Structure formats: C-alpha cells, structure tokens
Amino acid sequence: xxxxxAPLPVPKVSPDAIQQAARVLRSGxxxxxxxxxxxxxxxxxxxAHRIAAATDARLITPMSNARVSxxxxxxxxxxxxxxxxxxxxxxxxxxNIILVGAPPPVTFFAYPGKSPRPYPEDAEIHVLARPxxxxxxxxxxxxxxxxxxxxxxxxxxxSRGIAKGAVTSEAVAQTLTALLPEQAIVVEESVxxxxxxxxxxxxxxxxxxxxxxxxxxxxxxxxxxxxAVAAPGRRVVALQADGSGMYTLQSLWTMAREKLDxxxxxxxxxKYAILLGELAxxxxxxxxxxxxxxDIGNPDLDWVQLANGMGVEAARAEDMERFAELFSMxxxxxxxxVIELVI
Numbered sequence: 001x002x003x004x005x006a007p008l009p010v011p012k013v014s015p016d017a018i019q020q021a022a023r024v025l026r027s028g029x030x031x032x033x034x035x036x037x038x039x040x041x042x043x044x045x046x047x048a049h050r051i052a053a054a055t056d057a058r059l060i061t062p063m064s065n066a067r068v069s070x071x072x073x074x075x076x077x078x079x080x081x082x083x084x085x086x087x088x089x090x091x092x093x094x095x096n097i098i099l100v101g102a103p104p105p106v107t108f109f110a111y112p113g114k115s116p117r118p119y120p121e122d123a124e125i126h127v128l129a130r131p132x133x134x135x136x137x138x139x140x141x142x143x144x145x146x147x148x149x150x151x152x153x154x155x156x157x158x159s160r161g162i163a164k165g166a167v168t169s170e171a172v173a174q175t176l177t178a179l180l181p182e183q184a185i186v187v188e189e190s191v192x193x194x195x196x197x198x199x200x201x202x203x204x205x206x207x208x209x210x211x212x213x214x215x216x217x218x219x220x221x222x223x224x225x226x227x228a229v230a231a232p233g234r235r236v237v238a239l240q241a242d243g244s245g246m247y248t249l250q251s252l253w254t255m256a257r258e259k260l261d262x263x264x265x266x267x268x269x270x271k272y273a274i275l276l277g278e279l280a281x282x283x284x285x286x287x288x289x290x291x292x293x294x295d296i297g298n299p300d301l302d303w304v305q306l307a308n309g310m311g312v313e314a315a316r317a318e319d320m321e322r323f324a325e326l327f328s329m330x331x332x333x334x335x336x337x338v339i340e341l342v343i
Contacts, residue, residue, distance in 0.1 A: 173200025218247025
C-alpha cells in the first residue's frame with residue numbers, strides 16, 4: 001500500500017495585502033467587500049460582519065456560489081442581483097472593491113450598449129485574498145488589524161407560518177422558512193421562478209445553500225444526489241426548475257437505488273422562462289419557431305409519472321396548502337420524494 005499524501009498547506013495572505021485592505025477601509029470612501037468560496041462559511045462571515053460594522057463597508061457575494069452557510073443565528077450576506085440594471089443601481093457610488101476569493105463583479109449576461117461591470121468604471125479593485133488562499137484567516141487578521149469588535153447576529157424575524165393560496169415565488173420562500181428542517185442542505189436550481197427564494201429564507205432554520213456556479217443548467221439533481229451521499233443524516237431539499245431537471249432526470253433513479261434522503265421540488269412552469277426573459281433583454285423579437293423551442297408544455301411533462309418510473313414516490317401540488325402538506329411529509333420520511341409544484 002502507498003503512503004497517504006499529506007494535504008497541501010493552504011497559502012496564507014501576505015501582511016502587505018492585509019495592511020492595504022485596512023488602509024482602504026480606513027479611508028472612509030464607499031467600499032464594497034466581495035466574498036466568495038470558503039469566505040461564505042459561518043465563522044468567516046462573522047469576521048466579515050465585524051469588518052463591515054467597524055468601517056461601514058458593504059458586503060456582497062457573486063450571484064452564484066458553491067456553498068453559503070445561512071439561516072437563523074448566522075450572518076446574512078446579499079448577492080449581486082441577477083438583473084444588470086438592478087445590480088448597477090445597487091452598486092452605484094462604490095469607490096473601492098475588495099475581493100476575498102472572488103473575481104470582480106460582472107452581470108450574468110452581456111447586453112447591447114450596457115457595461116458588463118455593475119460597479120462604477122472609476123472604482124478601484126483591491127485583492128485581499130485569491131480563491132486558493134486561506135480566506136477565513138485573511139478575514140480574521142483583517143478584522144484584528146482594524147480592531148473590529150465582535151458583533152451579534154441580528155435577531156431573527158418570527159416566521160409568518162406557511163403561505164396559503166396561489167403559488168408564487170414569495171409564497172414558496174415563506175413556506176420554506178416555516179418548514180425547512182434544521183441543518184438541511186438546500187440545492188437551488190430554481191432559475192427564473194426562484195428569485196425570492198434566497199432573500200426570502202434568511203430566517204429559516206440553519207442550513208447550507210448550494211447552487212450552480214456557472215451558466216450551464218442541469219446540475220441541481222446530481223448535486224442533490226452528491227450532497228445526500230456526502231452528508232447522511234441531513235435532509236437535502238432540491239429546488240429544481242423543470243426544464244433544467246430534464247437534463248439529469250436519471251439522478252432520481254440513483255436517489256431511489258441508494259435510498260437517499262432528498263426532497264425534490266420540481267418547479268413546473270413548462271417553459272424555459274429564463275431564456276424568454278433574456279430574449280427580451282437583448283431586444284429580440286422572436287417568431288413562433290423560436291418560441292416553440294423554449295416551450296416544454298406540448299405535451300406537458302408529468303413529473304409524478306417520471307419520478308415513479310425512476311422508482312421515486314411523487315405527488316403534485318397546485319396550491320400552497322397542498323405544497324406545505326407534501327413538503328412536511330417528505331422531510332420526515334426516509335428516502336427520496338418528488339413534489340411537482342405547478343407554477
């Protein structure tokens with residue numbers, strides 16, 4: 001047998017980088033700290049909030065992150081908005097950007113006549129730490145350099161309970177907040193419908209939020225499968241757009257075969273709505289043939305039968321009351337369960 005290789009040491013950030021970031025933060029200029037990678041775990045987020053409270057800096061993450069520690073008792077961090085126009089409004093007036101394991105912010109798509117940079121053109125970029133460096137240690141050292149005292153997590157807002165009536169993005173977020181199991185792993189590939197999910201679940205039970213980090217689609221179901229294998233004993237909740245889910249439907253078979261504890265919520269709008277929005281964003285005027293290519297409702301997909309065919313129990317919900325009933329049931333049973341939520 002071979003000798004196991006020792007893990008490579010994680011490079012630390014230089015003192016010069018710490019001191020430069022501290023000088024920028026002490027300047028009093030509007031400063032944005034962009035966090036990514038391991039900086040989005042619980043302890044580094046606490047140090048980032050120490051820094052922000054002591055300097056009035058703003059914290060943000062890229063739109064897409066591999067993993068974020070979230071929920072009650074943890075510090076929240078906003079994401080760069082998906083919409084380029086909204087992102088530019090949000091970051092207006094920023095003079096300095098400090099990167100912690102992150103690239104400079106960009107819009108998700110490019111649009112004719114609009115800058116892909118959502119921050120002012122004259123803003124200065126400063127690198128505190130590169131992705132491969134020890135991000136947690138860098139934030140802790142920077143907080144100490146600034147003499148930033150510890151801060152308390154803001155009090156959680158009481159749950160409004162489960163939502164009722166029509167299915168909306170906000171209603172689903174409200175119900176997730178009320179019913180998400182403790183220490184759940186949320187895998188989010190909700191695409192167009194899920195705009196309210198991330199901001200609307202700040203006060204849910206403590207959880208980890210996993211998502212696609214690039215522009216491809218279809219990673220949600222295999223990501224949920226891997227998370228369930230890696231973390232037995234924690235419920236995995238997959239918030240999955242239907243069009244993206246069709247790319248990796250076979251993951252359901254693996255969930256059934258391995259008896260994985262995954263609750264899959266299929267967000268069934270029966271179209272590639274994100275692409276319809278992007279066509280409008282670039283000023284396109286598509287004809288019937290182009291629009292038909294973005295329609296997956298002719299015939300309608302039946303996710304209950306699709307799941308059953310893969311060996312996974314499933315049921316359909318068309319209002320929030322039924323969704324809450326199925327979601328509660330699925331999260332306390334063993335093995336996978338699919339909820340087709342018609343939106």
